[in-house]
Amino acid sequence: MLNRETLFILSLLIAGAGVLAWLLHWLIGLGQRRWVRRVQPQETSLRRLLIDWISNALRTLVWTSYLLFVINLIPRVRDNFKDIEFRLQAWRAGWYDWVLNQGVTLLVTIVVTIFLMRFASALIRTIFALFEYRAVSRGETTAKRRSQTLSNIFRGIAQSVIFFIGLMKVLQQLGIDVTPILASAGVVGIAVGFGAQSLIKDLFGGFMILLEDQYNVGDTVKIGETTGTVERMMLRSTQIRALDGSLTTIPNGTIATVANLSKDWARVVLDIEVDYQEDADRVAQIMLATAQTLREERPDEFNEAPVSMGIERLTPSSLVVRLTAKTPPQKQADVARELRRRIKLAFDQAGVRAPVREQFILTEPPPKRSTA
Incomplete structure (x- = not known):
């Protein structure tokens, strides 16, 4: 039995060691955050990954050391662990041979699998990070979102493939026949493929839409x-x-x-209908001058100068004159509405008439009544 004084001293030592372990844990985290801040966003993420691994390893070492310190400090706990040590010595002979023959190979396979999964994820993240950095530098936020989505998809696929291959190797080294597993997986894959054709088609279609950047x-x-x-x-x-x-x-x-309708640029196409008797060149000139005035007032809403296309078609009572203007994406509707308003006002000032729909109704006179 421990007396009160010894118990008090042990409690102080355990508490002091715990505070020291927590302080070291905090200092390691502080150093990690400072090192991460020094890594520029455009640099590869392999350096950040290495910093994370080292920090986690140091934290694990600190708390493992604290646990061993506590175990060796308390006599009863130390005696219990000595009993466990004696039992383990009885199993050591058989396990020693297994470790030398298969354990090392198994451990190497697991470590290599984990490393390849992390390395493939970091490599794919780094490659797409370069595209993201270029997209951000050009102000292409949609391209950045697409790059992040594709990065997550490719990372998930690569890690799943590496994990499956590593799992098969581990099972082989444990003496398990993986042939039935692979055969069963193939049968299940075929069944799922037939049963979820629509879902697979939708997923593949979505992947191609993102890959080809059809829309965002x-x-x-x-x-x-x-x-x-x-x-x-x-x-x-x-x-x-x-x-x-x-x-x-x-x-x-x-x-x-x-x-x-909003990819790269858009175009306003205005077909204005006027009376058939109007001068087509005069009408086109009024429309073009109105569009040019709007472009001078709002240069950000035009990519190029407006163009008069002339007479688009003729009807028995009207002329249809076309005007086009190239605008930024999703601006064509606003520009078109403002152009229609201004062209209408310009036509009113210039006396340009709208077409009048005239209808002539021909009727036959009633038949004359016979006087006989």
Whole structure:
């Protein structure tokens, strides 16, 4: 039995060692954060990964040392561990041979598998981080989001493949026949493939949409009969918010044709109908001058100078004159509305008439009544 004084001293030693271990743990974390701040965002993440590994190893060493200190400090605990040590000595002979023959190889396989998983993840993250840095430097936020999504997908695939191969090697070294496992996995894979064809098709379609950068969140697209803004993109489906507020979810596997209305640039196409008797050149000049004035006032809403395309078509009572203007993405609707308003005001000032729909109704006179 421990007397009160000895117990008090042991408690102080354990508490003091615990405070020291906690202080060392905090100092290691502080040093880790400082080293991470020195790593620039465009540098490879392998250096950050190494810093994390070293910090975690040091923390583990600190708390392991504290645990061993406590075990050796308390006599009763030390005696119990001595009993366990005697029992382990009886098993040591058999385990020694197993460790030399298979244990080392098994340990190396596990370590190599973990290292390859972490290395592949860091390598893929580093490669896509370079694309993200270039995208950020050019102000392409959508490209950054796409790069992050693809990075997560590729990292997950690479780690899953490496883990599966490592698991098979470990089972082989433990003397387990992996042939039935591989055969069963193949049968299950075929069954899942047949049963979830639609899901696999949707996932593959979503992956190709991201890889080819067909559209991103915030783009205005037309998919089939649905037109609206892409509100959410997932590997399985795409959600589009229409102008009336309705939210449409479209499985990616069913998307055959996509019209991206906000990719790189857009174009305003105005077809203005005027009276057939109006001077077409005069009308086109008024429209072009109005568009050029708007461009001078709002240069950020135009990529190029407006262009008058002339007469687009003729009808029995009107002329249709076309004007085009190249704008930034998703600006074409605002520019078109403002151009229509200003062209209408310009036509009123210039006396340009709108077409008048005239209808002539021809009727036959009533038949004359016979006087006979």
